[in-house]
Amino acid sequence: MKSPEYTAGVTGIYRKYIDRYYENPSEYYVEKGDIEKLGALYIRSGISQGYYHKYNGRDMITLENPGYTGKDGVLEEKIRKTYLKDDFRLPVAAKARLPEDGEAELVLEWNGICAAVKGDKVQRAKKQPLTEESVKKQLEKCKNTPFYLENLRIQMSEDIFFPVKSLNDLRRKAVKCLEEKIIKANGFCTVRENSVRTPEINKESAAETYREKAEIHILAT
Structure with missing residues (x-):
């Protein structure tokens, strides 16, 4: 290694x-x-x-x-x-919207590149309502991603319910979208399946080459 x-x-x-x-x-x-x-x-x-x-x-x-x-x-x-920095990630500005009876939204922006995604529907809370602090806690969990949230703004209705799982899914979806947009903007591309052609092998020629190598090996020994 x-x-x-x-x-x-x-x-x-x-x-x-x-x-x-x-x-x-x-x-x-x-x-x-x-x-x-x-x-x-x-x-x-x-x-x-x-x-x-x-x-x-x-x-x-x-x-x-x-x-x-x-x-x-x-x-x-x-x-x-x-080069060997402990935390080499990009600072991202984020804006989250959680309107009652509407779809949750999350927008991430880095260097002029924006990724906007929507998630599950926000519901009215029957028991314990969602707090802004709990939303912030879940959306800032970007440790294993190329980003960290430098500036997070949250707009949310009062007395709403939105599962933690839905918040995590919204964050992952936005991170993936932003990452793909950054890659595309910087000229990188993905190789499509079957876009690389494998050269055909002439079996008779390969067999003849193998026989020649075998003969050389026998003579050498």
């Missing part, structure tokens, strides 16, 4: 050069400092060429320095501060 620092550092550098190539292929170049960073992140840097030239071998391990040499504490700390 690679460490979070290694993963964040390496993918960040590769992302930089992929973007650079597509922006201007004719002036593409690699900075020496980034090559050194990759070497510092790789714990076996400088002691082996990995699988580049061979599959296995004695020179792929070190007997003199089992602790390896590639760690850079300063670089790893910088990566942790830049």
Whole structure:
């Protein structure tokens, strides 16, 4: 398993050069400092060429320095501060409406992108009415989502009843809708089923190749 620092550092550098190539292929170049960073992140840097030239071998391990040499504490700390945040979520403004005898509504907004959804019908309370605090508590439960509610406004009738399950469903529905809209607005797309064609395999050719490999193996042994 690679460490979070290694993963964040390496993918960040590769992302930089992929973007650079597509922006201007004719002036593409690699900075020496980034090559050194990759070497510092790789714990076996400088002691082996990995699988580049061979599959296995004695020179792929070190007997003199089992602790390896590639760690850079300063670089790893910088990566942790830049990428490995405990709570990397988007702040969302929210507005909830719960009118008596009407459908509950929830609107989420981030960076000009809005998602408005409707839920179950709000009923008049027969016993204990719904409070604004309980509505806020359920709608702010976004811990396992890409968002957190930075500003929540609630408009609700008095003496109403709305189940906790319905509040949770309304929140999940709105979060999913906003997430899909953000993805769409930023140019991402999903691959439709059957949109990727699998190349056909020539069974006779494959069988012939297998026989040739078997013959080579027998001769070699």
